[in-house]
Amino acid sequence: METTASALHHCKFEVPEIIFGRGVLSQVGSCARRLGGKKVFLVSDEGLFSAGWVDQAMRSLLEAHLSFVYYDQVSPNPRDFEVEDGAREYIRHGADVIVGLGGGSAMDAAKGIATLVANGGRIRDYEGSDKIHRPLPPLVLCPTTCGTGSDVSQFAIINDSERRCKLTIMSRCVAPDISLTDPDTLETLPEEYICTTATDALSHALEAFFSVASTTLTDVNAVRALRLISRSFVKAVHEHRPEDLENLARASLHAGMAFSNSLLGIVHALAHPIGGLYDANHGSVNAVLLPEVIRYDLPVVTEKLPELAYGLGYAFPDDEKGAAEMVQETIEKLLDAAGAPRSLRSLGVAREDLPSLAQNALKDICIITSPRQADEKDLLSILERAY
């Protein structure tokens, strides 16, 4: 057996059909058509429109003889009302397949819209685990950042604008039918977003690897994501070379396959309430929390550290203590070299909010699979160290 943890439980593993490669955005039309679609609801955003990628997607839809409706009323950290408006538009136009093109925001909005058109009600009705009962319309997701993993995951995160918190929806229903990644789209992504979204993928890989629900099926993907990120993160941010960007796109995919099946941990349990309260960039919040959560987790995951150290590009270290130091140091160096933010204060978080953020993190679904059972005091201490 690979680890004691993986021996303790049954393993389930589900990933959508995956298409990956430079130029594959031209296949989005044939994908939507193959899923039985006639009228596509295309969800994207202004940035991708300006960069020309929306136009490319539209051309592919037309070539596949599909009509479409374009919807771009989606903010970063998409709002409940944007998703609810989107669902009304979908129904009004009689669309029958959804394509989400963008980062986590556009893709999660597409998932939310798909949920509502099939199930009705408000998006907050689906918060939590397995609350969706009717199957969604066919869904093709095309990521255009180095993170999120929404294109393969069973999660959707939508901001509740009234309660100022993030709703985490977890259901196999929100995994798309097809995940289509064209790494060429990363070439127009601003440097800042390369850094923050790759940090998100780094968190996904590490949290998935340390999760109590990890298995060999998720571990191989988490470790590959870490190797690709450790090789290409800093170069992708500063030099913008296509091969490094492609490695990050690939890392995002591997990390997504891992965390969608093993779930996450404290970084994301804390990042969700912070993102909900401050509308902060998700990757930036992760970058700040990650080193502190790793430090907190390391004592209970020693058995898996040699494999992780290898993932990060080292030969197998002789002892677990050496591996722990190696892992901690590598993560911090990577984040520093990539220019990631390093304090909650710098993200505008108010110190007096830390206790309530710690309380809310305890209710987040991601806390369940943390390798170390944290109480409110532990979480507050992590937040204070990261402040």
Add this chain to the structure above:
Amino acid sequence: METTASALHHCKFEVPEIIFGRGVLSQVGSCARRLGGKKVFLVSDEGLFSAGWVDQAMRSLLEAHLSFVYYDQVSPNPRDFEVEDGAREYIRHGADVIVGLGGGSAMDAAKGIATLVANGGRIRDYEGSDKIHRPLPPLVLCPTTCGTGSDVSQFAIINDSERRCKLTIMSRCVAPDISLTDPDTLETLPEEYICTTATDALSHALEAFFSVASTTLTDVNAVRALRLISRSFVKAVHEHRPEDLENLARASLHAGMAFSNSLLGIVHALAHPIGGLYDANHGSVNAVLLPEVIRYDLPVVTEKLPELAYGLGYAFPDDEKGAAEMVQETIEKLLDAAGAPRSLRSLGVAREDLPSLAQNALKDICIITSPRQADEKDLLSILERAY
């Protein structure tokens, strides 16, 4: 980029929903039910019936309030007429979901029956790539050996009894909806079959890793399969410990995910005509061919050898030559220690058939993704060395 090869083409990756763990055979009923089934066509064999596993599956179907028809007219290397009879039985009983429980034979027979009930005709009509046009009934496959990977693959292999050859059917349609592995079922598998089926998984992993269609998505699975096999193969055969058997079941799954998406190479291209002509055990044929094909392939796959050496349990070697020797030696030692057959002669192959076997291998679909383009002379030379 990971390798030059992976940069050259778009990557597609598809795997069914996977359930893995001791005791999960009790979930087969809920799986069939979840796929909309009311009357199950259960395909298995006498050996599994005697060992009590068919009974366990039946109990699970009854607990899920499903009726079922049991079909066990399946030989090792299943015949075209067995599949065609099965399809008639399926239709006569009005079944609406298929469960295959067994090794490659029972599972491939289940795939063949599913193909015919949805598409009509004879099984040989579907030989080759993408010849199936109508979707199959829901399919749950439960492997009970350490090899085949049929439970996740897009392949089915059926013997053409008139032409005495194996038909290779390749289509995303024959991948099941759910792959369900209960490693407990390996505990009643005879020693000989542990050896031959694990050799099949070993071939799958190596051929998938060397395939020109390999990608990071398939490589991570191939390498993990190799690591698990190198750790547990010999112990599983000789000591029969549950944890080693579970590692082999896991290896079979990883290797299946790899080869289903990257395809195979010369070992399988040669093994198919040999199996068709002699009705020989597929794993035994692979065991004999594998070392010779690896020797033939090594000069053109040097770039990937350090990763493979690591997969086999070594630290990264300093040079590619060292890695090549390491790989070759490890494979041969593993096969010897596990007691695998080591010559075609010992399997009853006649020397005068070698030229026509080489000719037929050139027509096999698996030859396409071989890392080294072999002509008839090369294939004959491999067969002669393995004789």
